Amino acid sequence: MNTGKGMGFFFDPQSIAIIGASPTPGKASHVILDNLRRTGYNGSIYPVNPKYDHIDGMKCYASIADIGKQVDVAIFVLPASKVMEILGGPVENVRGAIIISSGFREVEKGELLEEELKRIAEEKCIRIIGPNCLGIYDAIYGVDTFLVPVEQVKRPKKGGLSILTQSGSFAVLIMDEMATEGIGVARIVSYGNKVDVDEADCLDLLAEDEATRYVLLYIESVENGREFVEAASRCAAKKPVVAIKVGRGEAGMHAARSHTGALGGKYEIYRAAFRKAGIIEVDGYEDLKDACRVLEAYNIxxxxxxxxxxxxxxxxxxxxxxxxxxxxxxxxxxxxxxxxxxxxxxxxxxxxxxxxxxxxxxxxxxxxxxxxxxxxxxxxxxxxxxxxxxxxxxxxxxxxxxxxxxxxxxxxxxxxxxxxxxxxxxxxxxxxxxxxxxxxxxxxxxxxxxxxxxxxxxxxxxxxxxx
Amino acid sequence: MNTGKGMGFFFDPQSIAIIGASPTPGKASHVILDNLRRTGYNGSIYPVNPKYDHIDGMKCYASIADIGKQVDVAIFVLPASKVMEILGGPVENVRGAIIISSGFREVEKGELLEEELKRIAEEKCIRIIGPNCLGIYDAIYGVDTFLVPVEQVKRPKKGGLSILTQSGSFAVLIMDEMATEGIGVARIVSYGNKVDVDEADCLDLLAEDEATRYVLLYIESVENGREFVEAASRCAAKKPVVAIKVGRGEAGMHAARSHTGALGGKYEIYRAAFRKAGIIEVDGYEDLKDACRVLEAYNIxxxxxxxxxxxxxxxxxxxxxxxxxxxxxxxxxxxxxxxxxxxxxxxxxxxxxxxxxxxxxxxxxxxxxxxxxxxxxxxxxxxxxxxxxxxxxxxxxxxxxxxxxxxxxxxxxxxxxxxxxxxxxxxxxxxxxxxxxxxxxxxxxxxxxxxxxxxxxxxxxxxxxxx
Structure with missing residues (x-):
C-alpha cells in the first residue's frame, strides 16, 4: 500500500521491531508480540531490549541499530522519556514508528516533549503514528499492535469496515463490539495525539483501499481543517464515511483536552465541515453502532x-x-x-x-x-x-x-x-x-x-x- | 381497591365474564380464558356465548343476564356492533366492562358508535375500560385480560412498576421486555380509546396503591388536561411518574390519530403539563427502558x-x-x-x-x-x-x-x-x-x-x- 502520502507501509510492513520487548506474559509489549504471532503476521519480528538475549525463543536485540536491517515499523512501549532517548540515538534503519506510550501533549508540560518528538521525526524522516495510541489492527495483512489480550477483547473477522480514531479505548471498544456483532473489519488505526499521521493521511489511504467498503471516523479534534475536508471529500466520494465528533460541549471538550490533548474548537465548525465533505455525522456511540450494522447490510x-x-x-x-x-x-x-x-x-x-x-x-x-x-x-x-x-x-x-x-x-x-x-x-x-x-x-x-x-x-x- | 373514583374493582374483581367466549384454542377469547386460569385468578369466571353449553368443562351462559349474579368485570371480545347490541340489552348485573374490540373512534365513522357507547355506559352506570384496548394485567391479584399467549409474550413477575397506556401493542411490548429484563410489575392498564376510565382515574388509584413503587405513562393524547395534571401531581408527589408522549410531530400525530383516535394537540403543551405535574418525561422507547431499569434499582x-x-x-x-x-x-x-x-x-x-x-x-x-x-x-x-x-x-x-x-x-x-x-x-x-x-x-x-x-x-x- 503506497498511497496515503507514503504511510501505506504501516499496514503491510516487511518487518516490525518491538522496542522495550519483554518476556513477561501480560506485559504490554509481550501482549503485542503474542498478538502479532497469533494473527499470522509473516514478516520479520525483532524484539529489542538490552536486558535480554532471547524472548520466547526469538533473538532479542540490544538496540534498533543492532538489528542491522531495515525496520518498517518500530513499536514503542516505553516511558516517554525513554522513547525520546532512543529516537535521539541511531535509528537510521527505521521507516515508521508507532508510539504507544503516553506522557506527551495530553499531560501537563508534555507539550514541549511532543514538539521535540515532531522535530526529531521530521529531521530523521521517520513517519510516526501516535504517541498515546494503540496503533494498527489490520485484518487484511494480519498486523495487530493493540496491547489488549484477545481473551478480553475479541478481534473482528475480515470485512469492509475501516475505523480511524484518536481514542485508543474507543478503538478497542468498537473492535470488540464489531467482533461480537459479527461485523467484519479491514483496518483500524488509532493515532492518538497525531504528531504526524493524521486522519487526512488515513482517509487518502482508505479512499484507494479496495478492502475498505465504508469508514468510521472518531474525532475529538482536527488540526488541519482544510486538508481534512479535502481528504474526507475524496474518500466520501468513493465510499460512505461516518463520523462522530466527541467533546462537543464545554464538559466534553475539557475532557477531550486531557484525553488526547485535543484542542477542540467550536462544534458547529465541525458540523459544517462534515457536511461540506459529504460525511455522514452520527450523534453518539449508539448511533455509531447502528450505522455500522446498517452499512454492513446495505449501500447508501x-x-x-x-x-x-x-x-x-x-x-x-x-x-x-x-x-x-x-x-x-x-x-x-x-x-x-x-x-x-x-x-x-x-x-x-x-x-x-x-x-x-x-x-x-x-x-x-x-x-x-x-x-x-x-x-x-x-x-x-x-x-x-x-x-x-x-x-x-x-x-x-x-x-x-x-x-x-x-x-x-x-x-x-x-x-x-x-x-x-x-x-x-x-x-x-x-x-x-x-x-x-x-x-x-x-x-x-x-x-x-x-x-x-x-x-x-x-x-x-x-x-x-x-x- | 376502592380508590380511583370507584374503578378499583377492575383490579380485584370477584367475578369475570368473557362475552363471546370460544372453545377454540388460539382464539382471542380462549387465550384470555386460558390466561385467567393460568394466573390463578380465584374469583368466578363466566364464559358467555349462546352457541355453547360448556367451554373447557365450565358452564357457558347464553347471555349476561342468564348468569344471574353480579359480574364485576365483563370482557368483550366481539365485533363493535355486537358489543353495542349486548350493552343495549339487559346488563343490569354488570359493574364494569373491558371492551377489547376495535372499530370505534379510531376508524372512519366510528366516532358516533363511540358516543353511543359512552351514553349507554353512563345511563346504565357501567364503568368502561377501552374500547380498542387490552384491559388489565394485574400481577398482584392475578388478573390478565391480555389476549396474547404467554408462549409469545412473557408475563413479568410481581414488582413495583405500574404501567398506564393508550396503546395495547405498547403494553404488550413493555410487558414482554420487562419480563425478559427481570423487572417486576404491579399493574398494567391498557385503556385504548378511554371512553370512560382514563389516565387521571388510574393515576389516582396508583397514587394510593402500596404495590406500585413507580409509574410509567404512555400517552398519545390527553383529553381532560386539568384533571390529568391534578391527578398526576398527586401521584408524582408520592412516587416517580415517568411519561412518554408519542405523536409529537406532524407525522406522529397523524399516526396516533388513526391508532387510538387520539386528538393530539401541541406537544409543547404536554411538555409544560408534565413539568407542572412533576412528571419525569422521557424522549423515546429506549429512554423508557433505561428509566425502568434505573428506577428498579434506585430511588429518585x-x-x-x-x-x-x-x-x-x-x-x-x-x-x-x-x-x-x-x-x-x-x-x-x-x-x-x-x-x-x-x-x-x-x-x-x-x-x-x-x-x-x-x-x-x-x-x-x-x-x-x-x-x-x-x-x-x-x-x-x-x-x-x-x-x-x-x-x-x-x-x-x-x-x-x-x-x-x-x-x-x-x-x-x-x-x-x-x-x-x-x-x-x-x-x-x-x-x-x-x-x-x-x-x-x-x-x-x-x-x-x-x-x-x-x-x-x-x-x-x-x-x-x-x-
Whole structure:
C-alpha cells in the first residue's frame, strides 16, 4: 500500500521491531508480540531490549541499530522519556514508528516533549503514528499492535469496515463490539495525539483501499481543517464515511483536552465541515453502532423517502416521531395506494405512513404493504414485526426478504420485545436484513442509510465556515 | 381497591365474564380464558356465548343476564356492533366492562358508535375500560385480560412498576421486555380509546396503591388536561411518574390519530403539563427502558451533580457530551479533590470530571475516585468499566458496590463492549447496580434519576400553559 502520502507501509510492513520487548506474559509489549504471532503476521519480528538475549525463543536485540536491517515499523512501549532517548540515538534503519506510550501533549508540560518528538521525526524522516495510541489492527495483512489480550477483547473477522480514531479505548471498544456483532473489519488505526499521521493521511489511504467498503471516523479534534475536508471529500466520494465528533460541549471538550490533548474548537465548525465533505455525522456511540450494522447490510440510498410498516400502532407512532426528530421524509401514501391497500389489508388497518397492519396482521399483509410502498416511490422501509400478532409465522421473514430482493431497496427490521422476539433476530439476519430492537435505533439506521446522519437539526444552529 | 373514583374493582374483581367466549384454542377469547386460569385468578369466571353449553368443562351462559349474579368485570371480545347490541340489552348485573374490540373512534365513522357507547355506559352506570384496548394485567391479584399467549409474550413477575397506556401493542411490548429484563410489575392498564376510565382515574388509584413503587405513562393524547395534571401531581408527589408522549410531530400525530383516535394537540403543551405535574418525561422507547431499569434499582435523587468515572478517555468524553445534551450538572472536581486524587491515582489519570483512570486503572483506583466524589458533594456516579484495562479484576465490582452502599448514593454502571464484557453484566446486577451498554443509555438513566428526564432542552422552546 503506497498511497496515503507514503504511510501505506504501516499496514503491510516487511518487518516490525518491538522496542522495550519483554518476556513477561501480560506485559504490554509481550501482549503485542503474542498478538502479532497469533494473527499470522509473516514478516520479520525483532524484539529489542538490552536486558535480554532471547524472548520466547526469538533473538532479542540490544538496540534498533543492532538489528542491522531495515525496520518498517518500530513499536514503542516505553516511558516517554525513554522513547525520546532512543529516537535521539541511531535509528537510521527505521521507516515508521508507532508510539504507544503516553506522557506527551495530553499531560501537563508534555507539550514541549511532543514538539521535540515532531522535530526529531521530521529531521530523521521517520513517519510516526501516535504517541498515546494503540496503533494498527489490520485484518487484511494480519498486523495487530493493540496491547489488549484477545481473551478480553475479541478481534473482528475480515470485512469492509475501516475505523480511524484518536481514542485508543474507543478503538478497542468498537473492535470488540464489531467482533461480537459479527461485523467484519479491514483496518483500524488509532493515532492518538497525531504528531504526524493524521486522519487526512488515513482517509487518502482508505479512499484507494479496495478492502475498505465504508469508514468510521472518531474525532475529538482536527488540526488541519482544510486538508481534512479535502481528504474526507475524496474518500466520501468513493465510499460512505461516518463520523462522530466527541467533546462537543464545554464538559466534553475539557475532557477531550486531557484525553488526547485535543484542542477542540467550536462544534458547529465541525458540523459544517462534515457536511461540506459529504460525511455522514452520527450523534453518539449508539448511533455509531447502528450505522455500522446498517452499512454492513446495505449501500447508501439515493433518495430519502421512508416507509414505515408496523403491526403495533404505538411503535408506529414512536417511529414517526423519531423520523421527524431526524428530519426524515415520511410522506403519506398516495390516495391510489391507500385505496389499493384498504381493499387488501385487515379491516382496521391504517393505510397511511406508518401503515399499521394491527395485531390482525397476517404474513401476506406485510408483503402487500411493502410491495405497494416500493412500487410507489419509497426508497427504504422500516418494518416493525411484533410477534404478539397471533396470525404471524416465520414465513413473514422469507416473504419480506423476497420483496426486498426483488425491488433491491433496503428493509430495516425493527423488532422490540422479549425472549421470544429476540430469538427470531437471527432469522432476519440470515436473510441479510439488520434487526434493531428499538424504534429509535431503526430510525437512526435509516437516517444513516439515506446519508442524513443522526444529529438533530436543531443542534446545527450557527454553523459557520470551516477555519 | 376502592380508590380511583370507584374503578378499583377492575383490579380485584370477584367475578369475570368473557362475552363471546370460544372453545377454540388460539382464539382471542380462549387465550384470555386460558390466561385467567393460568394466573390463578380465584374469583368466578363466566364464559358467555349462546352457541355453547360448556367451554373447557365450565358452564357457558347464553347471555349476561342468564348468569344471574353480579359480574364485576365483563370482557368483550366481539365485533363493535355486537358489543353495542349486548350493552343495549339487559346488563343490569354488570359493574364494569373491558371492551377489547376495535372499530370505534379510531376508524372512519366510528366516532358516533363511540358516543353511543359512552351514553349507554353512563345511563346504565357501567364503568368502561377501552374500547380498542387490552384491559388489565394485574400481577398482584392475578388478573390478565391480555389476549396474547404467554408462549409469545412473557408475563413479568410481581414488582413495583405500574404501567398506564393508550396503546395495547405498547403494553404488550413493555410487558414482554420487562419480563425478559427481570423487572417486576404491579399493574398494567391498557385503556385504548378511554371512553370512560382514563389516565387521571388510574393515576389516582396508583397514587394510593402500596404495590406500585413507580409509574410509567404512555400517552398519545390527553383529553381532560386539568384533571390529568391534578391527578398526576398527586401521584408524582408520592412516587416517580415517568411519561412518554408519542405523536409529537406532524407525522406522529397523524399516526396516533388513526391508532387510538387520539386528538393530539401541541406537544409543547404536554411538555409544560408534565413539568407542572412533576412528571419525569422521557424522549423515546429506549429512554423508557433505561428509566425502568434505573428506577428498579434506585430511588429518585435529591440533587443533580453527576460524577463520571472511566478507564477509557473516549467514552468519558462521550458521556460528558451526553450529559451536557441533557443539561446534567457535570461540574469539575474541586482543587482539593484533584490534589488528593492526583497523589493516589495512576500517573496519567485525568482528575477532573470525568475522572479518567486510563487503561492503567487498578481496582482500588475506582474505589478511591468514587469515594472522593461522594465525599465531596456528587449526588450520583456513572462508572464506566472497560475490561480492556489489564489490571482490573472482578473484585472491582464488589468494591464499587461497597462504596455505593456506604454512601447510599446511586452508581450506574456503563460497560460497553463485546462478549467478555457482556458476560460480566450479571455480576454488577447481582449487587443491585444496573448496567448500561452505551454511554448514552447510562446518561439517560442518570437524567431520569435526578428527575430531569431525557428530552433535550432545545426541544422545549415555546412551551405554553396547559389548556
Amino acid at each position: 440510498v439515493d433518495g430519502n423517502k421512508v416507509l414505515i410498516i408496523t403491526d403495533g400502532g404505538g411503535i408506529g407512532v414512536s417511529m414517526a416521531d423519531a423520523c421527524e426528530d431526524l428530519g426524515l421524509d415520511v410522506r403519506r401514501l398516495s390516495q391510489d395506494s391507500k385505496k389499493r391497500l384498504s381493499s387488501k389489508l385487515p379491516a382496521f388497518s391504517a393505510t397511511d405512513n406508518p401503515i399499521d397492519l394491527t395485531a390482525s396482521a397476517k404474513d401476506d399483509d406485510y408483503f402487500t404493504a411493502l410491495e405497494e410502498g416500493f412500487l410507489n416511490g419509497y426508497d427504504l422501509a422500516i418494518v416493525t414485526v411484533l410477534w404478539g400478532a397471533p396470525a404471524l409465522s416465520t414465513r413473514v421473514i422469507d416473504g419480506i426478504s423476497e420483496v426486498q430482493n426483488r425491488y433491491n431497496k433496503p428493509v430495516l427490521i425493527c423488532s422490540p420485545g422479549g425472549e421470544f422476539t429476540r430469538n427470531k433476530y437471527r432469522l432476519f439476519e440470515e436473510k441479510g436484513m439488520p434487526v434493531f430492537s428499538t424504534p429509535e435505533a431503526g430510525v437512526r439506521a435509516a437516517a444513516v442509510l439515506i446519508g442524513k446522519g443522526t444529529v438533530r437539526d436543531n443542534m446545527s444552529k450557527g454553523a459557520g465556515p470551516w477555519i | 435523587v435529591d440533587g443533580n451533580k453527576v460524577l463520571i468515572i472511566t478507564d477509557g478517555g473516549g467514552i468519558g468524553v462521550s458521556m460528558a457530551d451526553a450529559c451536557e445534551d441533557l443539561g446534567l450538572d457535570v461540574r469539575r472536581l474541586s482543587q482539593d479533590s484533584k490534589k488528593r486524587l492526583s497523589s493516589k491515582l495512576p500517573a496519567f489519570s485525568a482528575t477532573d470530571n470525568p475522572i479518567d483512570l486510563t487503561a492503567s486503572a487498578k481496582d482500588d483506583d475506582y474505589f478511591t475516585a468514587l469515594e472522593e466524589g461522594f465525599l465531596n458533594g456528587y449526588d450520583l456516579a456513572i462508572v464506566t468499566v472497560l475490561w480492556g484495562a489489564p489490571a482490573l479484576s472482578t473484585r472491582v465490582i464488589d468494591g464499587i458496590s461497597e462504596v455505593q452502599n456506604r454512601y447510599n448514593k446511586p452508581v450506574l454502571i456503563c460497560s460497553p463492549g463485546g462478549e467478555f464484557t457482556r458476560n460480566k453484566y450479571r455480576l454488577f446486577e447481582e449487587k443491585g447496580m444496573p448496567v448500561f451498554s452505551t454511554p448514552e443509555a447510562g446518561v439517560r438513566a442518570a437524567a431520569v434519576l435526578i428527575g430531569k428526564g431525557t428530552v433535550r432542552d432545545n426541544m422545549s422552546k415555546g412551551a405554553g400553559p396547559w389548556i
